[in-house]
Amino acid sequence: MIEVLRAPAGAFVREPAINPEVAARWLVAFLQDELIARRGIHRAVVGLSGGVDSAVTAYLCARALGAENVHAIRMPYKNSSSASLSDAQAVIDALGIAARTIDISAAVDGYLQYEPDADARRRGNVMARTRMVVLFDQSAKLDALPIGTGNKTERLLGYFTWHADDTPPVNPLGDLFKVQVWELARYLGVPRALIEKAPSADLEADQTDEGDLGITYARADAILAQMLLGYTDEQLVERGFDERDVKLVRKRVDSTHWKRHLPTTAMLTNTAINEFYLRPVDY
Amino acid sequence: MAARSNGERSPARFDVRLVQLKPSKGRYAENLAQSGEIFAQIVAEGTPDLIVFPEAAMTGYFLEGAVYDLARPARSFADDLVRTWRAHAGEREVDLCCGFYENDDGTYYNSAIYLHAGRTDYEIVHVHRKMFLPTYGVFDEERFLSRGRRLQAFETRLGRMAILVCEDMWHAIMPTIAAIKGARAIIVPSAAPGRGIDGEHELTSITHWREILRATASEHGVYVLYAGLTGFEGGKGMTGSSCIVDPRGAIDVQAPEIGECVVSGTIDLRESDLARATLPLLGDLNAVLPDLLLDDELPLPKGRSQ
Numbered sequence: 001m002i003e004v005l006r007a008p009a010g011a012f013v014r015e016p017a018i019n020p021e022v023a024a025r026w027l028v029a030f031l032q033d034e035l036i037a038r039r040g041i042h043r044a045v046v047g048l049s050g051g052v053d054s055a056v057t058a059y060l061c062a063r064a065l066g067a068e069n070v071h072a073i074r075m076p077y078k079n080s081s082s083a084s085l086s087d088a089q090a091v092i093d094a095l096g097i098a099a100r101t102i103d104i105s106a107a108v109d110g111y112l113q114y115e116p117d118a119d120a121r122r123r124g125n126v127m128a129r130t131r132m133v134v135l136f137d138q139s140a141k142l143d144a145l146p147i148g149t150g151n152k153t154e155r156l157l158g159y160f161t162w163h164a165d166d167t168p169p170v171n172p173l174g175d176l177f178k179v180q181v182w183e184l185a186r187y188l189g190v191p192r193a194l195i196e197k198a199p200s201a202d203l204e205a206d207q208t209d210e211g212d213l214g215i216t217y218a219r220a221d222a223i224l225a226q227m228l229l230g231y232t233d234e235q236l237v238e239r240g241f242d243e244r245d246v247k248l249v250r251k252r253v254d255s256t257h258w259k260r261h262l263p264t265t266a267m268l269t270n271t272a273i274n275e276f277y278l279r280p281v282d283y
Numbered sequence: 284m285a286a287r288s289n290g291e292r293s294p295a296r297f298d299v300r301l302v303q304l305k306p307s308k309g310r311y312a313e314n315l316a317q318s319g320e321i322f323a324q325i326v327a328e329g330t331p332d333l334i335v336f337p338e339a340a341m342t343g344y345f346l347e348g349a350v351y352d353l354a355r356p357a358r359s360f361a362d363d364l365v366r367t368w369r370a371h372a373g374e375r376e377v378d379l380c381c382g383f384y385e386n387d388d389g390t391y392y393n394s395a396i397y398l399h400a401g402r403t404d405y406e407i408v409h410v411h412r413k414m415f416l417p418t419y420g421v422f423d424e425e426r427f428l429s430r431g432r433r434l435q436a437f438e439t440r441l442g443r444m445a446i447l448v449c450e451d452m453w454h455a456i457m458p459t460i461a462a463i464k465g466a467r468a469i470i471v472p473s474a475a476p477g478r479g480i481d482g483e484h485e486l487t488s489i490t491h492w493r494e495i496l497r498a499t500a501s502e503h504g505v506y507v508l509y510a511g512l513t514g515f516e517g518g519k520g521m522t523g524s525s526c527i528v529d530p531r532g533a534i535d536v537q538a539p540e541i542g543e544c545v546v547s548g549t550i551d552l553r554e555s556d557l558a559r560a561t562l563p564l565l566g567d568l569n570a571v572l573p574d575l576l577l578d579d580e581l582p583l584p585k586g587r588s589q
Contacts, residue, residue, distance in 0.1 A: 017481035278347035
């Protein structure tokens with residue numbers, strides 16, 4: 001008998017991998033090019049929520065632009081968790097970046113007083129959009145660019161407020177799954193408390209992302225990474241994923257394509273913008 | 284330029300510079316001016332025999348419909364490039380190779396020009412029109428451009444060469460044909476948007492490129508001169524990594540993926556002879572090629588080529 005060397009069974013059900021050093025190097029260069037080289041802007045404004053995404057964004061901005069050129073804005077609503085404020089403070093202290101806290105309660109309630117029956121989803125959307133009003137105004141005041149913090153998982157699952165979280169013109173994390181953001185956070189030295197706590201939009205008491213979504217990020221990301229390569233639901237289940245999880249993820253992705261696009265414009269001519277008249281964003 | 288080797292019409296050794304740059308999108312005149320400054324820097328340290336620029340070096344790569352604003356005839360582009368050279372290098376002789384979007388009487392190509400600038404005049408030696416236009420995922424070239432129809436090796440004062448633009452190089456048959464047609468050096472102007480973050484120490488697309496370049500060089504015993512754009516275009520980062528690969532597949536020098544730079548090296552075509560003597564794969568291929576191409580199962584046209 002001679003030895004038989006077998007190819008290892010590929011782990012199909014696995015979280016998407018990342019080399020955080022490579023990713024960090026690339027994202028720092030991205031921020032430097034997009035802000036300084038292309039736009040001539042040397043300062044960034046980051047809405048610091050106390051979560052890991054905005055923390056990683058702030059760390060990358062500090063590397064790219066220098067901590068002195070990064071401004072953190074905390075924008076709590078009156079029922080926001082106090083832990084969010086203190087976790088954001090930990091990032092501010094660690095990086096030594098300028099920070100300001102602007103309570104959005106009065107602005108949000110100024111409108112919602114006319115809509116007392118608004119449910120949690122509507123209230124959350126108003127808060128998210130109000131935060132963007134503040135962030136963009138602060139960026140104008142500070143001659144800075146607002147930096148987006150949305151990750152690939154929430155973009156794919158549609159777990160964000162359209163024309164709110166996704167609004168900033170430059171986003172370093174949008175092609176990273178949540179589990180990759182966590183890995184990047186560990187590499188960058190983000191305080192452990194932010195990495196280990198349950199992610200939350202913090203729009204309602206005791207809210208968690210994974211509770212809202214009905215699936216853990218680890219499981220969703222493993223599915224998404226393979227789904228985006230073109231595998232059908234049947235193939236994903238056949239290769240080891242849970243059928244309920246696959247259906248849940250597929251439904252969320254397929255029902256939210258519109259959230260990943262600009263508004264639909266009626267095409268009437270052969271010079272329709274972005275249909276016939278095509279110019280790249282950096283032209 | 285060093286002495287010629289026996290039997291060679293061209294010099295065996297020559298100096299090359301690969302310019303890895305980050306053009307401002309669409310700002311043709313500004314990018315030409317920046318190239319002039321690079322020319323000045325290069326000649327301050329001695330005049331090389333050949334300077335190579337990346338794909339779409341004077342405009343940026345992702346242009347969409349703006350390609351029709353910026354494409355120009357090969358002669359016009361050559362005039363601009365030579366005028367820029369003259370402004371900073373005077374009457375020094377040089378060969379220049381540069382990628383550009385070409386407008387050929389209303390037909391548009393992703394091209395690369397090779398020209399020889401003499402003391403007072405210049406000659407367009409060759410224009411290669413990219414044949415493999417990536418049109419998938421992030422790429423949309425064939426929506427806006429026509430593909431080239433012919434791959435040629437061409438004689439230069441420095442030796443016989445071929446140009447393959449970016450994806451041209453990813454199809455093994457292309458450098459193979461270039462080598463069969465006698466190319467001793469393959470010039471690869473490129474604009475390669477990076478991706479793949481689970482590699483060991485670099486983006487996986489950079490690793491993939493290097494494997495292709497090294498395998499090509501060692502299989503055919505040719506030099507590969509790879510000039511890559513760097514910098515981000517709308518979130519898509521060009522991977523630079525300009526390099527000179529010798530005919531045994533060793534990397535003589537490689538630029539980092541990020542940042543503008545000039546890669547400097549010496550090409551010695553006698554190395555190509557020695558590599559081919561040690562590993563005569565190209566000779567073997569020449570012997571076997573007729574049998575391969577006469578295979579009726581290949582989807583080849585049966586008529587004479589034009």
